[in-house]
Each structure stands twice: as structure tokens, then as C-alpha cells.
Amino acid sequence: MSKKIICVFLGGRANYSSIRSAMRAIQEHPDLELKVILGSSALVKKYGNLEKILNNDGFTVDERVHMLVEGDEPVSMVKTAGIGMLGLADAFARIHPDYVIVVGDRYEMMAPTIAAAYMNIPVAHTMGGEVTGTIDESIRHAITKFAHIHFPANKESAERILKLGEDECRVFNVGCPRIDTVKEILEANPTVPDEIYNVCGGVGPEFDLHQPFLLVSQHPVTTEYQEAGNQMTETIQAAIEVGLPTIVLWPNSDAGTEGLSQAIRIFREKHPDALLHAFINLPVHIYVRLMNNTACLVGNSSSGIREGAFIGTPCVNVGTRQEGRERGSNVIDTPCDRKAIAEAIRKQIAHGKYASEPIYGNGTAGKKIADILATTEVEIQKRITY
């Protein structure tokens, strides 16, 4: 019997972190063959050389679809998704996948979803059924309505997918593959690597990460994209006010990214003495270890809520981006106001690390996904259950 071809589309580093353990399990599964397509920011060097990371991890790239349209406006998001569809249609016609795995809910994910569904290729969706802000909220549920098999990351999400009219025998609460990676990384080494500055470069002063430090990870909110720069400024100012040295991560590509990047640049020019170090790209295994050791993670990244629950990272979640996502006791929510943020950071520093909560799985999601794809046949014609 020939192997089932499982095709994963990666639109960027965050995607990869969210599916890496499943990719490994697919690669190692005797009945499955993995195909990897890169697109969007995964092919743009300024967001990091993802292909090199994949190669180092033992994966090869089968297709590359350049699609990321520049410009700090939503119209660019539409064009990126549209070009992605054109390229992925050709790619899928060559690969003939048995399943296309669509990860999460970023705007370019409509491209593999529509391309596969229209071409009668079953769509497997991870991280469906969650609730957040931004256009991602609509995208996620729309992908659910195209997907033939669902791998939600937690119980509430699985229930929501069923309410959306999906067939119970196609919904599998496997947990989040990101947790698999977190578990693997921290079991290997839980401390911040001494060589972080040499390996990851970045700009700004290099302070001791074995002492208390803050970690800032903030992305633009699509529906408020013109505010992205100001929002970043509020968060950085709050971090500086608290007085701990601070690591800042460069944001993903998105409408609003430019404003946000500029905010970092302007802050650094204006405050050349601030203990602020910005990394452009951090490998997952380093980011996770930073999360394991930071006094507080600040911003609006889903990692604070998702991986943070498992790790026990004290987290200050800023603004609307993560609204609706299930969260553990490690998260304090604040509006995007420097005073409120600073106060919440101080509370989290006082509290210290939290106990681990398995809200997003126990570290076996990837293997479950591979096993289920290997053994499940779906009907290409979907039908709402009510």
C-alpha cells in the first residue's frame, strides 16, 4: 500500500512551532509521507530563515510559494492570500496530497484551505474552535467549515467545533502540538543559554539573563492596525518603568508591523541607555527557555496563555488580541495603558512562577495527529449536522 501524503503549509515561524511535533510524528510514521510547502513570511529573510531551521531539524522543503505582498494596509493581506491561492493550486496539483494540514488562523491560511477544499483534497485543521479577537476569529471558524478533520487544542475548543455543526467522529481533542515542543525543550534544558547573544544577535545592551528580566512579545491587532505603533510604545514604556532589563521580540509580518517595528526603533533611538535588547528572530528552543525564566511575559502573544499555562510563566496580557481564549491562573489581563500594564507586571513579579496547568494538552498532540491521519478516511462532501 502506498503511503498517505500529508502536506503541511507553513506561513512563518509561528506556524512551524505550532505543528513541529506533528511534522516529526508524520515523518516517522510508516504509513505517512510528509510534504512541506513554505509561503508568506516563511520565505522572507527579514523574518528569519525558516528553511534553514527546518533543515537543521531534519525536514526538507518540497515547495516554495512566494506570496507576501508588502504594504502596511489590509489590502496587502488580501493580495497575499490571493497570490497564495494561485501558487498553492499549482503546488497541490503536483503533490496530490491525501491531507493538507492547515495550522491556526492567520490570514494567509485561507489560501491553503480554499485551494485544498476546492480541489477535493481533505483539509485537516489544527487549533480550531478557539475564540480570540481580530480577523483571525472569523478566519478560524471559516476554516473549520471547510475542514474535514479537526485537531483542536483543548476541550472547550472541541465542543465549539461540534456546535459549529461538524461531525463528532471527525473532531479530535489532541491538545496543542506547541506544548509537545515545550515539554521536549524544557526536559532537555530548562535554563537560558549563556550564548544567547552570540547565537541570536539582536540590537541593544546585553544584560545577564540569569537575573530577573522581562520578556515583551507584542503583535499588531488587525482591526486596530493603525494603532500598532502606539500600542507597542505603551508596553515598552511600562516595561522600562518597572525597571527590570527587558527583552523585546520583533513582530510577525501583518498589517501594522511597520508601525510596530518603527516604535521599537524610535524608542531605542530616544532611549539609548535603556536596558532593552531586541531580537529579530529567536529559535523556539530559546524562546521557551526565556519563558521558563522570565519574571514576567508582557504583550499579546498567544504563547503567554497557551505555553504559559503549561510552563507556569507569569504573564501580563495586553489589549484585545487574546480576548476569549481559555486561560489559566498565570495570566493577568490589562488594557493597553502603560500604567495598568506596569502595575500588572509588578503584581506578577511579586507572585513569581505558577504551577503547570494542562489546559492545552500534555505533550502528545503530534503523535496523536499522525496516528489519526494514518487511520482515518474522510468523505470529501461535508454536510452540516443540523
Added chain:
Amino acid sequence: MSKKIICVFLGGRANYSSIRSAMRAIQEHPDLELKVILGSSALVKKYGNLEKILNNDGFTVDERVHMLVEGDEPVSMVKTAGIGMLGLADAFARIHPDYVIVVGDRYEMMAPTIAAAYMNIPVAHTMGGEVTGTIDESIRHAITKFAHIHFPANKESAERILKLGEDECRVFNVGCPRIDTVKEILEANPTVPDEIYNVCGGVGPEFDLHQPFLLVSQHPVTTEYQEAGNQMTETIQAAIEVGLPTIVLWPNSDAGTEGLSQAIRIFREKHPDALLHAFINLPVHIYVRLMNNTACLVGNSSSGIREGAFIGTPCVNVGTRQEGRERGSNVIDTPCDRKAIAEAIRKQIAHGKYASEPIYGNGTAGKKIADILATTEVEIQKRITY
């Protein structure tokens, strides 16, 4: 106060029939301004000159986005939608609509849906919440998850939209605008026009349409697109076996259209004496009057179920395409087999016309849509209700 700009995207003649009464009501509303964008088969002459029809009806076209990619395969559907997104992004950036109306569930409708939603333009969706076969089933519900305001055509559909997690105060069961047009047409003149052959052309013998005749309207089923030709052959053969003269309508553009068109051509070449007349494009007002007078409508067009219920047209619905759609007593469902189809046609001829059933509204949908759009403000950030 400036008028709200309501932008309608028309991908073909069928779209227009489904939204015409709403377009008229928007045009006549003092607080609304109508903008019309044509795309897909609406711009391809072989599917009829829709712009001319619109002009005759008093509408002007504001934008044209050529997007229909040739080729008898699903990959062309993906590319069509992708190119549509590219063109519509530019068009919406120029028009700045307050609402984009997305009609129904054809594959190109993902283009205006994604373009508008990503660009923070509210999406108004008509004909959501229905249940059918083919990829349209997934598309329809995905559009619902992107749409900010919903105009389902019947009660069951409205309830389904609510179950999909949409906000109750954004769901309006207005009925189907197609019924508005049917009502208007039949009130003006219920009989088949004598000049039909002169006006509409077509190929094949011209028989008397005041005598009993059959009407065939069949489209390819996307998930079975390679079967489209054979399926058409079954239906035509059944019609000819029954022995009544038969009107056949040329199909919409879709994966499978070529096979289906070829089936008609081959049949005509092989049976030059058959009483079969094929029309390439019929104006709505003539089609409706044919429906009002045919002994039986045969095929898989939604019109048999939807307008048929209102008109009372005896209808034989063939195959899987309309599975799940609410239907009245005027419909007999059959598999795609010439014997089964012929038998059902004979039953319907014996029964004769049915009483009108208002399943899809009472002829006031268009006006309701315009009024609601004029008075409703929506939040651009959606949130699932559970």
C-alpha cells in the same frame, strides 16, 4: 449625512436574479448608494451579456474584474477565486463600501468575502444557512462565519445561522429576493411570450410552448465534475423518452461545464430530429414564465425548489446537488438514472401544477434588505456567541 455605499458583487446571471430586487430597493433608498462590481462569468460573453441586461434594468456597472480562468478542473476554480481577490482588493480600496453584499455560495464568492472582511468592510450575506451538496455547502457556511449581517431566505436557514454562533440581532429572515422578482414577473404577465425564439435564439427546432413541454436545467456537481457529461445525458434521454418537446438551458461556468455542454452538443448531433431546443441565455423574466407553464422542470437547478415552491411548478430534482435544501410538495427527488427520471417526470405531468407555498418568502425581501442595511450599524470585530 452622506449616503451609505452598498456594493454588490455579481459573478454571473444567477447572482443577479438572486439579488435584483434588493439592488432596486437600494437604488431607490434615500440613504443608500448602490455600487455594482461584475466578475467571473458575468464578464464572459458566452455566458450572456449581463452588463447589457443590467443597463436595460436601469443599473450601471462601477467596476469590472476579469477573473474566470479556463480549464475543466478544480484548480481553475481556485485560481479564479484568487485572481478575484486581487482585483476586488483594489476595487474595494477605491469604492470604500459601507457594506459588501455577497450573494449565495458559488466558489468565486469567497473572493469578495475575504477581500471585504480582511479590509474591515462589513459583509452582508444573502441565502446563508441553507444546506446543499457540493463544495457550495462549505463555502456557504464559511461565508456566514465572515459575514457581519445575514439575510437568510427562510426560517430553517435563519435558525441554522444562529446555531453557527452568529449574533441574533444580526440575522434577518427576509425571504428570498428571487421570489420578489418571480412575483413581479408573473403579476405582469404569466404566459410564455410568443416571441421567445426570436428574442432568445438558441439552437434546435422551435415548437409551440403553449402546448405541454418539459424544461431541463442542470449544472455540474463540483465533487463529481468528471461525471457532468454523463449526468446531463441521463437527464436529456429521460426527457426525450417521456416524449414531450423539451427546452434545455445551457449550464453556468463551473468545473464540469465543458463536459456538460459537450453532452448537449453530442446529443443534438446524434438526434437531429429530437424535439430539443437549447437556449444559451434566458432572461429571468422569460425563464420564470417558462417555469410557470412547463409540464415539469427537470434537472438540479435550485430554481425548481426555491421559485418552484412559490410558483407551484412540478419539479423532478435529479441527483445530489440540492440535497438538504428545504423543499415543498412540488418536488420529486430521483437519482441520476434515466429510467427513474422518466418515471418521475410522468408522475409530475399526471399531477399538474401545485399550490403556491411561501417557503422562501412572500416577495418583499429586497425592500427589507435595503431598509435593514440603511438602519443597521455593525461592529467589525465578530465574536462567536458560544
Added chain:
Amino acid sequence: MSKKIICVFLGGRANYSSIRSAMRAIQEHPDLELKVILGSSALVKKYGNLEKILNNDGFTVDERVHMLVEGDEPVSMVKTAGIGMLGLADAFARIHPDYVIVVGDRYEMMAPTIAAAYMNIPVAHTMGGEVTGTIDESIRHAITKFAHIHFPANKESAERILKLGEDECRVFNVGCPRIDTVKEILEANPTVPDEIYNVCGGVGPEFDLHQPFLLVSQHPVTTEYQEAGNQMTETIQAAIEVGLPTIVLWPNSDAGTEGLSQAIRIFREKHPDALLHAFINLPVHIYVRLMNNTACLVGNSSSGIREGAFIGTPCVNVGTRQEGRERGSNVIDTPCDRKAIAEAIRKQIAHGKYASEPIYGNGTAGKKIADILATTEVEIQKRITY
């Protein structure tokens, strides 16, 4: 040493006929590896299943780029070329060709030209340096300015390419590969095959092709595309007036094709008794044998001038499409007027077959192209010679 990868882009059947002998020679060359990309009408069934023809000839297809946008307007030509560029960019990035062969001058040929040239892949151009009407005239010379190596089909063309500022050591007058195929076909069998109607189908009466017959091959002229239908009507009418049974070939895809196809359909509906048989797709080997036996080839196809010179086919060339192309004594030019055309046809019938003239080569072009590509290294940076 690894083989050089030679990539051929085929946009339709005509392209294939123009490069087939070179493809074979490349395939058989020990130092070369052939890669075939299909696009444009080559992937649209209604223009014939080119992939099947290729497979029967022993070629495999490596990539397929669906790109043909429907619509009877020049805007569709632009979009087709644009989508082609998007798809070919991805395809070339996968294949990494050492040369991309661009055949002739149809509008979609700008796509492989620009994609290759921008990606620093050497472009080999066949049939450059000729002079014709329509936009092809500009396209051809523009491709010359992008191409790194030139394979013109005759002496005058080679001289024109040098005048355009190309480097003498990169211009090779190899003759036309179409002549190679013609020679091969007629050496194998010069008569019209008895089974032509069974094999090639088509519509209309089937008459004896061992008796005198006319052959009509006419394409739309881009700059006069709205006239395409009328022009076809003139030619068919002329053929019918002359009184010989007539074979008509269905036109290539182009702006204007619809009008032209319709003209054939309308004529057949109006004159059901005319001795007119239309073939949708003719294999080259049959077309060439028709050219070898027809009383007169009528229309504006380049084959009358090019292959016609070699075969000695009496040819009536209608209208502006072939203006400027070198021609032999076998061609009579006429305006697009049925009387003028009919008169010219009668003259040609009276004259009978012509002697062969080697204007477009002696049947060794394909092998020469392969040998030159195998042994020539070009610099990617071009520079005009004056």
C-alpha cells in the same frame, strides 16, 4: 558532469508543432535533460488534450500552470500573461533550468520570457526576427531583447535580430523546427488518412478527401478582434462560393476567438447542407497531410506561408495577420473580402501544387538547436551591440 536542464514552455498545440523536433533532439541528447511546462490553452480541453498527444509522442509533462483567463477582451490576455508569470516563477524556482526555450510570439510567451530573464535563467528564443501584424509583432521583438540565444527560422530573420543589437555569436539560423516535422510526416505517408473522420471527429458532413477540397485555417487578429467573426464569415462564404467541399479548423484561444467560433456555428446552423466539415483539433501529422493534398489552403494561418513553402501548398492568405512575413511563390495575398478571396482560390486551384522552396529550413532545425544548447554557454548580462 550533470546534464543541462532545458525547459520548454508550451502554451498550446501550435507551440508544440513549432518545437517538437527540437524537443525530441533534446530528449535524445546525452548532455541535455528536457523539462516540459504546459500552460494557457494547452491545459484547456476544448482546445484539445495536448498532454495526451505529448505522452503518445513519448514526452512527459513536468509542470502545469493553469492561466488562461476567459473573456473576449484584451484585458484577459494581460491577466493570462500575469498569472502565467506568477505560476512560472514558482515552476522555474523548482526546476532550475539552464535554458528556458520560448517559442514564437503569442501573448502568453511574455510570461516565460520575463520570469526566466528576471530570475537570471538564460532564454532561448525560436522564430524571432520575423515580421507580422498584430501585437505579436511587438512581442516577438521584445522577446528578442530579453533572449540570450536566438534560433531564427530563416536568413532574413537572423539579419533582423542582428540589427536589433544582438550579439552575432548568439544568433543561429537553424531553420524552422516545424519543417522538420513536416518532412518527417510526409516521408512516412504523404496521403490523407482514410480514417480521418473516425479519429478526429468534428461536425458536419463527411466528404471524400481524395477528391479536391479546400482547407480553411483562420485566427482572430488581435488589433481587430471585434471583427473576428465577420472576417471568418467572409472566408467561409468565399470557400463555399468556389464550390469545393471545405474543411474548417477551429481557431486558437485569443481575444476574438469567441466571435470567430460563433461565426462557424452560425454558418453551420444557417447552411445545414453546405459541404463544410469543422474539426476542433487536428493532430499535426494529419494537418500536414491535408496541406499536402488540399486544392488550396485559405485563411491567415502562418502554416500556409511557412510549411506551405516547403510542401508547395497553393495558399490564399487573407487580411493583415501575416503582413511582412517572408513568403514563397505559393502564396496569393488578398484583402478580407469574399469576392477577392474566391477569385484567388480559383486561381490557385487552376495552378495546382507548387515546387518546394526551402525558405524556412531543410528539416534539421531541431537537432541543430539541441546541439547548440548543449555546447553554448551564455553570459546572463546582456548588452546591446551599439
Added chain:
Amino acid sequence: MSKKIICVFLGGRANYSSIRSAMRAIQEHPDLELKVILGSSALVKKYGNLEKILNNDGFTVDERVHMLVEGDEPVSMVKTAGIGMLGLADAFARIHPDYVIVVGDRYEMMAPTIAAAYMNIPVAHTMGGEVTGTIDESIRHAITKFAHIHFPANKESAERILKLGEDECRVFNVGCPRIDTVKEILEANPTVPDEIYNVCGGVGPEFDLHQPFLLVSQHPVTTEYQEAGNQMTETIQAAIEVGLPTIVLWPNSDAGTEGLSQAIRIFREKHPDALLHAFINLPVHIYVRLMNNTACLVGNSSSGIREGAFIGTPCVNVGTRQEGRERGSNVIDTPCDRKAIAEAIRKQIAHGKYASEPIYGNGTAGKKIADILATTEVEIQKRITY
């Protein structure tokens, strides 16, 4: 009589500088109406807000076509041009221009050229007939072969266009519109504005520009794009070695831009004390005044050769990018090697300013272009002259 519609496509700031005086003359001409389409980097904020500059200069933007695809590889250039064609096809169909003006030879310029030519819209080309390195060399001559009317910037270029087989009565040596602007700016005020740092921002120390300073303007060379970073490093190092304070301009978008930008960033991080100030976007009127006062312009910008000849700016031209362009006595060419560059800079500093040479016109190009467009009718069918 209705006005002729003259449509200008601007792909970035450099385009604008090259056509501004013609735009003004068209706007002021009683028989012409100007339409402006922005695309490519003109719509990406990080390359400067061109629309705002246009508005300040009294121009309005009629269409915006987002097209710039990210990624540091040639494949992105192909996709940018392809998307541009899709968007421009729709735009031209709306505007119905009588002429489309195509400026120069950057890779995105194939998009308006092909879109217009395929749609039977006459193309007017400026800056044709020049000779340079990179893919621009091929693009420029290919555009000439599509263009219906030519506005070369100097005598040698006009002669080269004629040799390319263009009709003599369609070639007008009007001079370069950039010179018009230079003349206007310097007549208004020839000195460096005191407020330059306040108005233009930038990063790095702010030194006195009334004292001798160097000006560096260097772009990536497409065929050597992987070397772009190193090439920039050589030039900056040379400038620093010479010891004068140095202004660096951020490069245009192109394959290789990222590497080049990074080189500037890395240099600044490594040499925080260097007297190096980098401007992201400089308004033309300031750049010209810098050129008028710098001790030496270093890099590979065409401005050193073109405007430099008129202004008399001492110029060191580095590497292959400007090979073949006519130049005055103000230019010293060097390879891309820091020692050679430094030596040439020292020579130029010793020489001081040069006398003005009118190689690229005398400042009346824009007006001539407008007058010729107003009075010239072209045939859409081109024909090579030999």
C-alpha cells in the same frame, strides 16, 4: 473636443523624480488630462509616503495597485510584475487612457507596458535607448519594442532607438525631465537647507552640511544581488577612510535591498562613532541641493551621471550598474573595491566642482513631452522598420 487622457504609472520615488516636470506640463496643458496610478514601492510606507509628496506638489492619485511582493529573491520581482499586470489591466479598463507613460526601466515597468500594449493603448516611453548593466538593460529595450512613442533623454539614446527599428517620426530627443526639476530647484535655492535633519530625520550623528561632506547612494545590482551587502560595505568603508562626514541614502526596493540595508545597519552598530548619517527618504529638492554641495557623490546611482553632468557634481561611480551610460567629465569610474573607491574620492575632492554639461537636456523636457503627446496620433499597429 474632449481632452486626451495621459496616464502615468509611478512605481516609486525615483520614477516620480524622472517624470515630475512632464506631469506638471500635462496637468497644465489645455488639451490633456493627467491620471496617476501608484504601484510597487510607491505604496509601501517604508520607502516613503509618495502620495503625500504628490499631493503637496498638487497632484492627485487616481488608482493604487498594491503589488510589491516581499522576499530577497528574483522570484519576487517576477511576481511583483505579474500582480502589477493583473491590477493595471483593471485600472486601464476603467481609465481608458489615450497614452500610458512608462518611465525608465525598472522591473515593475514591464507591467504597465504589457498591460497597455495588449489592450491597444499607445505606450509613451521615457529614458529609452540608454545602455546600462543589470536586467534593466533588457527591460529598457523590450519596452522600446512595445512603445508607440519615444522620449529619449539624449542624442545617443535617440539614435539607438532608431537602430532598434523604431519609426523616426515617433522618436523625440526631448532631454531628461529630471534635469527640468534640477534646474527649477537650484534656481529657487542652491544651498543645503539648514533644517534638513529636522525635516528628513534619519539616524546617526548630525554634522554641518555647509562643510565638505560625502554623499553615498548605492543600489543592489540585480544580477549580483547576493553581493549587494558586501558592495555597500566597500563603499561605506571607503567613504569613512577618506575621513569626511558622510550622508548615506537608504536603497530602493529590489532583489538585494535587504542585504544592502543590513550592511548599513551592521556598519552603524559596529562603528557607533562614525560620522555617518543615513536618510530613509529624501525629497528630491533636498537631494538635488545635496548634490550641488557635496564634495563627492559616491555609489552607483544614475543621478551622479545624469543630474551630475548638469550640476557639475564630482562623482565616483562604483561597479557595473551604470556601465554603458553616456557620461560627462564629472565621473570617475571604479571597481567595487574600497581602496580604489577611496582613491577616486580623494581625486574628486581635489578637483572640486565641474562645469555644467547639457548631455541630458537643458531643462525643457517636460513641456516638450506634453506638447508632443497633445499633437501626435500614433497607429496602434507597430511594424519594425527593416
